[in-house]
Amino acid sequence: MRFHRQHHAMYEARMHGGFGFGFPPGPHGHGGGGRGRGRGRGRRPNVRGAVLALLVERPMHGYEMIQEIDSRTGGAWRPSPGSIYPTLQLLEDEGVIAPAEESGGGRKRFTVTDAGRDEATEAAQTPPWAEFAQDTVNSWHDIRDAGMQAMQALRQVMMTGTDDQRERAAQVLDETRRKLYAILAESE
Template identity: 55%
Template sequence: MEVVTMHSHGYEHHRSDRPGWGERGGRRAFGPFGPPFGRGGRGGPGGRARRGDVRASILALLADGPMHGYEMIREIADRSGGTWRPSPGSVYPTLQLLEDEGLITSASEGGKKLFTLTEEGRAEAAAGPKAPWQEAGRAGDWETMQEIRQAGVGLMEAFSQVWRTGSPEQREKALAVVNESRKKLYLILAEEG
C-alpha cells in the first residue's frame, strides 16, 4: 500500500504492507491511537455518549439494585425522558470493564447476567453523580442527530447524482422535489399539535 503525506516542500510516498498504517507504524490522520474522543469526536456534542457517561449511569443504576444489561439500557432511556438510549455496544463493554475493575459482579440468571455492585462499586457510585443521564439527556440525542445528518447527506447525494447525470427534465424534477420537501418540512411546524 502506498501512503502519501504532504509536507511544505511537496509530497512524500511511503509503502506499507498493513492497510491504514504509515512507515512509522502509526495510523494515518489520527496518530498511533486512532481518532480522538470526547468533544466533537466519537462521543458527539459535548462528549455526551462517552464511556464515562455510560459508566457513571451504570454505577448510579446499580446503586438502586441489581439489574440486567438490557434493563439498564431501558432505564437510562426512561430516566433521560427518551433523549438518550445508550447502545448495547457501549453498555456491555463498560459492564465488562467495571467487572474487571472489581466494581461489579455478575451472576447468570435465566440465561442472562445479573449485575450487582461490590463494596468498592458502592463507594464509587456514592462518589459519582446521582443521575448522570439527566445531563446526557440535556445534551440532546446523539443517535437521532446522526440519523438526521445521514438523511440530509443521503438526500444531497441523490440530488447531486441526478444533477450530474440526469437529463434537463430529470434535473428540473429533482429540483422540484427538493423545493417541495423544504416547504413540507416548514408546514410541519405550522401544524397544530
C-alpha cells in the first residue's frame, strides 16, 4: 500500500496538468500537448479524480472523457491526451479500472472494477470539474468569444486590407500582446 501512495504522489505531481489550448508554458500548467487555461494561479485539476468520477456514470474511452470534461467546464478545462491516457494506464495497472466488455468504434472503453469502486464513488461526490465556478466558465466564454471576433477582423484585414492597413493591424496586435502580458504581471 505504501508503494501505491508513493507512486500515486509522484504520478500526481507529474500528470495533473495537461490542459489543451496551446498557450506557452507558464505558472498555470506544463507541457504535453496543452497548457493552463482559465485556471488562475490555483492548483491543477485532478485528472485521476475526473476519470474515476466519469467512469462511475458509464464506461468511456479517453477521447470521450476529454470531451466530457471540456463540456462540463464550458471549455475552461480540456485535459490533453498526454494527461488522460497515462492516467488510464496507471489506473488499469493498479486494478482500479479495466477494459469494458464491449468497446465501441475501435476505442478501448474502461469501467471501474470492484477494487476501484470506493475511490471512484468518492471522486464522483465532488468531481474535479465542480471547481470551475459558473463565473469562471462565463468569463472563459467571454474571452474566447472576444478573441474569435478579433481573429475574424484580423482575417478580413489580411485578406482585403492594403499594405498600410496590414502594417497598422500588426502594430495593434503587438500592443495588445504587451497589454495582455501586463495584465498577467499585475499582482493579485
